[in-house]
Amino acid sequence: MQTSSLILGIVIGVVIASPFAWFIGRQRSVLLSGKVQSLEERNSALEKANLASNSIDQMLKPVQEALTELKTKSEDADRRRIDAESMLKNEMKTLRERNESLEVATRQIASAMGKGQTRGQYGEMQLEQLLKHAGLLEGTHFQRQDSRAGVDGVARPDVSILLAGGGEVLIDAKFPWDAFFEAMGTNDQAEKAVLLDKHAKDLGKRINELSAKEYQTTSAKSPNFVILFLPFESLLTAALDFDGLLLEKAFGKNVIPATPTTMLGLLRTISFGWSERDLNNNAEEIRNMGAEMLKRLVKLVEHIDTMRSGLSKAVDGYNSFVSSFDRQAVSQAKRLAQKGVPTTKQIEAPEEVSTGLSKSRFSGENGRLELEGLED
Template structure:
């Protein structure tokens, strides 16, 4: 394309030169009169040739620039081709990454859908749990329901300790002369400190006929009110502390009630203490935190506040005492059987000695009889032969060896 433009410019320049020559020839033939016109035309032709020459130079400059641009484009194309060749593995890897990302996005979308479904189920469960919790909280505000729950927890702890009903403990057993606490006489006994003849929730039997009364108490009204306030809620911190203080007062009030009932007075061999069972660890710990002197006060009054863990430890100790008592009883029984065996063995030896003496007398009597037979009886028996009458043959008595005839004497040191 650049060569055609240059060739065209050369043709144009030659045409212009030819035109100028033709004009000059025409002017010369016209004479002097047309010299000026010819000169003017020649000047015009020269101007046109100069313009053509300038245009040719411009066209050559443009051709040079176009060639430079073409070379640069060719070099750039080669560089881009090399770059594309170098980037081809990266492009392949990017394609794999793209496919992996698309697969990962699909999996994430599926997982997000599952998570959304799980969150919906969790929200539903949370609503149900909130409803159940509300129902449970309402039930725990009922004193009868709380009492039943406390008794169930108490029985579970006792069973976990390995104790057996009616052997190691009794439930709701009234002592002799039980008087209803609601009667006038019952109130008088409680105030005077005399035996209340009450009905504890459980009696733990001890070796030697002792008993430990256990009463289950569930003070949860103020505790539930306090738990409804978050510990991080600083604005209601004072209100929460007030509810916990009321909870500690309620526990102390139950201690005073058990002191007035005086359960240990109903049992002669009681260790003079009453166990107050709280069916939750938090009930006891929160009360002791709010009233640090509560435990010392209760112990001083003969009341032991316990939670499931501490009561289990106490009952395991009682069970260990029972096992020790059972082992001692078995050892005493073995000693008694041994003594009886010694006594009976002594009697048996006496009888055996008498039997030996009797056997010895029998052997002497047998020997005497044999001597009498041979020296006295058989002499008369032989006279029948002299009379001519054959006597019936006699069977010889059995012989007794010397070893059998001799009674063995005892040589053991015990005899």
Template sequence: MDLSVILTVVIALGMGALIGWLAGSRAGAGGAQVIDSLRLQLDEVIKERDANRSAASELAILRAAQEERERSFDQQLVALREAKESLSAQFHEIGGKLLGEARKAFLEQAGEKFTQAVMPVEALLKSYQEKLQTVEKERVDHYAGLREAVELVRTGQGQVRDETRNLVNALRSSPKARGRWGEQSLRNVLEQSGLSPYADFRTEVSVDGEDGKLRPDVVVRLPGGRQLIIDAKCSLNAYLDACEEVDDDKRLAFLRAHVMSIRNHAQQLGSKAYWAQFGDSADYVVMYIPGEHFLTAALEQDDGLWDWAFERRVLLATPTNLVAIARTVASVWRQETLNEAAEEIASLGKELYSRLATMAEHMSRMGKNLATANTAYNQMVGSFESQVFTQARRFEALGAGSAKVIETPPMVEASPRPLTKLAATPATANEGVA
């Protein structure tokens, strides 16, 4: 039973007992009023009880409805769980089937694609393998050829090394061999520079000097009748010893000896005074050293060597600067040839102009004669028409004519063209003749 109902019953019983007690203990008007008041209160209490009963009934109904809803919710929850499990099982079953079919289709398509992709790759690999075999074969052939070429180079280097050693030995042991080598090197440089041994330079020229015969290696002709004297000098022994020496002090000593050898050669050339023995020679003599490194090594030890030799009227020359000198000489000769050709052309032009002036005089005189002849011809034609032809007409009138007709000769109206341009510059023509 609801608590409010119990309270209502208890209150009602208490009020009844109180009313009975009050009724027994009091008699009179005051007691009646109290009873009425209590009755009224009792009625209100009964109303509240009834209201509480109604509320309790509604609360019971609501509780029953709530319990029903909870039972329905539990049933729905159970149904949903069962449906979920069923759907999950169906999904797994359908997914497994779809996955199996998709996997099967994928494998089939992948197999087809793989076959399609593998076939070109296989063909490409086969082609690559064939080309690789071809390249490998060519590489083997080339390697064999390269090995043969290397062997030839090695053999050639050995021969060059042997020949170089033989040349070095020959140059070391024979001063004549050194001299011939230097002379041949000098000749090669001059010819490669464009000079001809038949016209531009001479070799082994001998002249008589105060101390006997002088024989420079080469005499180069220069424009204007001058000559350039060149003598080849080879100072090799000390230089070769320095190149082969390992010890720095000894190598330095050999290089100094090399410098002294070049100085001695320059001193000897300067003392020969070629410029005095050759009347038209240049003021200097060229000392040709057949190797750049020979002179470079000497200049590294003695930087004043060049000026020292120049003071003695000796020019130190190597193949490089001798080529420059020889090319300059060849260029001067070409310029000289051009100048001579220009002078000859000028002389021919003057002569041609003189002959043209003489021919112009003949043409002028001929024109005058033609004009005189033209005038005489016209006078003759006029006389023929006025004197002879009228008389001939009279013969025809008298019947003494012939079948042939006397034609009237034409007059020559054109006159010879004068030489106006030549006549305008007679002074120039006279100067050309002079």
């Protein structure tokens, strides 16, 4: 009875619980279906977003490549800029060092040029180069610092150039410098004009000093002038800009200002005179040497003719021998062969030499070597 009641209770419980279980299952099924649909929708949205992202990536890819290339070029440009800045710094440093060295050298030159003796030595160096270009030799065509008695004691021109016909041209190489150098170093036009005017006056003063020394009177055959050598063309042109009569004044005082251009022309003219003198002095020696050479040629022709005569006699002797050999030996050998005497090679007489020899003759009238044909 109790068992039946228990079974009945279970059945009733199942019947009563089944609707609830179905309802709960239904609710869970609906809920799960909604979640699945939501997940599918989210998945679809993600797939669409992924496709859109890929499309954007494809669209942005050229931009990214361009940005990458731009970045590479920018980095390369920075690297080259850094290298260029480094090189520029080194060049600026080198330029600064050279400029400092140049300033030191300029100050040294300016200081050295401030001494008259040094200026004279520099002028002599420039003049020596011109003398070499003109082909003049020291000791033969010119002398340096040749002392002689002057108006105020011992006169010593810087260079004495000897002339081919006798006499000499005297040159002084000391020149004014200070005012000219200062003028070239200033940018103030007014100051430059004042300094160049002073330079013109200094050059005029130097001309007067040189004229007072009267170097030309110390040589018996010297032309009545002395040359003032100016190693820079601008030393004279700058002075002439402020004193147009400077040359006329110098010529009146028997002083000839000469720059490298005019000096080289004068020196080459003097060198040409020496060349002509040497040619004239050597003309007799050249004639004697020519006569001796012709004498030797005549003797040589005599020896050649003697050789020709000997060779002609040798040819005549050879031909006589060949003719006799042919008559005396070859003909007899041929007769022996005809009689049956065995021989390994037929004997033939050598051919005679028929080449004619020429006789040489030297003509003193036209200085030609002539050949006269001889038929032997």
